Each structure stands twice: as C-alpha cells, then as structure tokens.
C-alpha cells in the first residue's frame with residue numbers, strides 16, 4: 360500500500376482589512392492594513408481525519424488581528440506582525456509556525472496651506488509597503504519588508520547597446536532611450552532592532568536616487584540590470600541591518616512611433632511621440648546578499 364506524507368501546510372485568514380486610528384488629542388494618525396495570517400500546526404489530524412479539535416478557526420485569527428490592534432495599536436506593520444506572530448505561538452502550544460503578511464495602504468497626512476493637517480489624509484500611492492514576518496516555535500522572528508508598485512520613468516540617460524548580435528537579434532543599439540519600470544523589492548533584516556519606517560524610507564529613496572540621479576543632470580544607466588545592482592548595493596551600504604535584498608524590474612517598453620512615412624510634413628525624425636507597450640515587457644530580477652566574511 361502506498362504511504363504519503365504532508366510536506367507543507369498552513370492555513371489562516373487573508374485580506375483582514377483594518378483601519379487603526381491613533382488619537383493624540385486633536386492630532387490623529389492612521390494605519391490602514393490588509394493582514395494575512397497563516398498557522399502551521401503540529402498535528403495534521405485536521406487534514407487527515409477531519410478532527411477539528413486543534414484548529415484555531417480562521418475566524419478567530421481574524422478576531423485576534425482586531426483585538427491585538429486595539430490592545431497594542433499599530434506602530435509599524437513589521438512590529439504589529441511580530442506581535443501577532445508571538446501571540447499565536449505563545450497562546451497555542453500546538454502551533455509550530457506562523458507567517459503574517461501585511462500590506463499598508465499609502466495614506467499620507469494632508470497639507471493645507473503648507474501646514475500638516477490634524478486629521479485629514481490623502482491616498483498617495485507612490486508605492487505600497489509590505490512586510491512578512493515568519494516565526495517558528497523557539498525561534499526568532501524573521502522580518503522581511505518590501506515595496507511594490509513603485510512606477511518610475513525617465514526620458515533620457517538610459518541606453519542599451521553591445522548585446523548579443525546574432526541571427527535572432529532585430530533590436531538596434533539604443534544610445535538614448537526611455538527607461539520605465541514598476542519596481543517590486545523585498546529585503547530581509549538580520550535583527551529585530553530596527554527602525555522599520557526609517558529603513559523603508561531609506562530603501563525607497565535609494566531606489567529613486569539611483570534611478571534618477573541628480574535633479575539637473577540625472578545619472579546614466581547602461582542597462583536595467585546595472586541600475587538594479589547599483590540600487591541593491593546602495594541599500595546594503597546604507598542599512599547594515601539588511602543582509603539580503605531582491606529587486607524585480609520589468610522593463611516597460613516605450614517605442615518611438617514610426618513617422619518616417621510622413622517626411623513631406625517634416626516628421627521624419629521623431630523622439631517625442633512614443634507608444635507605450637503594454638506587453639511584452641522585459642523582466643529583470645536579482646538578489647544581493649552580504650558575502651560571508653573570509654575565514655582566512
């Protein structure tokens with residue numbers, strides 16, 4: 360008779376939406392979150408025999424998110440995810456592993472006549488902040504932070520030349536092209552002694568500064584690959600608590616519309632009217648980690 364083994368399992372609630380309001384007198388601060396909890400239990404009898412007696416219902420996990428937000432507030436999403444992870448492991452002896460993933464909605468305090476508003480906010484989706492905390496019984500929380508949907512474009516200081524020339528190549532060398540991408544990144548900390556909000560802003564600012572360069576002259580990019588690598592290097596240089604960073608940069612192509620047939624109206628040369636291509640896009644990904652110190 361064949362025997363089988365469950366090799367991977369987790370269950371929980373996804374999409375637990377929550378707005379937390381911190382009320383400091385007239386000054387209010389908000390965090391709107393979408394939380395995803397996942398528990399792995401020590402026994403598999405729920406799956407194998409239909410015995411539910413160990414199941415912490417996903418509905419109870421949802422209630423836990425609301426109750427702990429009420430009890431502890433929501434400072435950074437990372438800290439809230441750590442609170443939730445510790446709670447599930449401390450409360451239920453038969454929980455082996457917890458994973459909490461949080462997405463933070465990009466609300467920013469409104470500014471009226473140059474003054475920060477006490478209680479009004481504007482949805483400012485420059486990028487979506489995310490984090491995932493993984494924790495095992497008797498382990499320490501492993502905190503991963505990230506961002507997604509950071510869409511950028513520059514109109515010059517990007518080139519792509521000298522790539523493989525063979526029977527399959529049709530793309531000419533481009534010494535000056537549009538560079539646009541929608542950035543996803545995630546990074547892992549080696550400690551929990553971190554100012555997560557400050558670190559997140561430093562990573563976002565590093566991404567923007569390596570992509571853009573100085574305001575007047577910009578910075579030259581020979582390829583998406585090189586820009587990605589220089590960004591990851593700057594992040595590891597700037598934030599010692601991060602030991603791993605991955606970035607995914609789709610290359611969102613914009614091509615000059617061919618107006619050469621319209622020479623008689625003087626449009627032979629065209630680098631001002633471009634067609635954004637929805638699909639396909641390039642897709643460039645790499646992760647950078649600190650090399651282990653040499654044993655020599």
Ligand SMILES: O=c1[nH]c(=O)c2[nH]c(=O)[nH]c2[nH]1
Pocket residue numbers: 519530581582583584610641
């Ligand atoms: O920066 C780029 N990297 C590539 O790998 C690539 N491939 C491509 O067609 N265009 C580009 N641009």
